[in-house]
Amino acid sequence: MNALHQYLLDSYRAEQRGERRPPMPGNHDVAALRELRDHRRFHAVISGRPARGATWARLRAAVGRRPRPGSG
Known part of the structure; x- marks a missing residue:
């Protein structure tokens, strides 16, 4: 039986x-x-780490894409 x-x-x-x-x-998936x-x-x-960017950096590394200019 599926959802x-x-x-x-x-x-x-x-x-x-x-009822x-x-x-x-x-x-509610997006939320x-x-x-x-x-x-x-x-x-x-x-915990003292930056809050943004790590996930995208890992994704770019896994896919092998270069970061966009100015995205740090």
């Missing part, structure tokens, strides 16, 4: 019971990713 099937089943059950429908799958990013940035600052 859509589970959502449809939960929606049906909620309707039968007179609110659950949120659609994927509705969850932003919260994870903010959490990591917060802990980086607390």
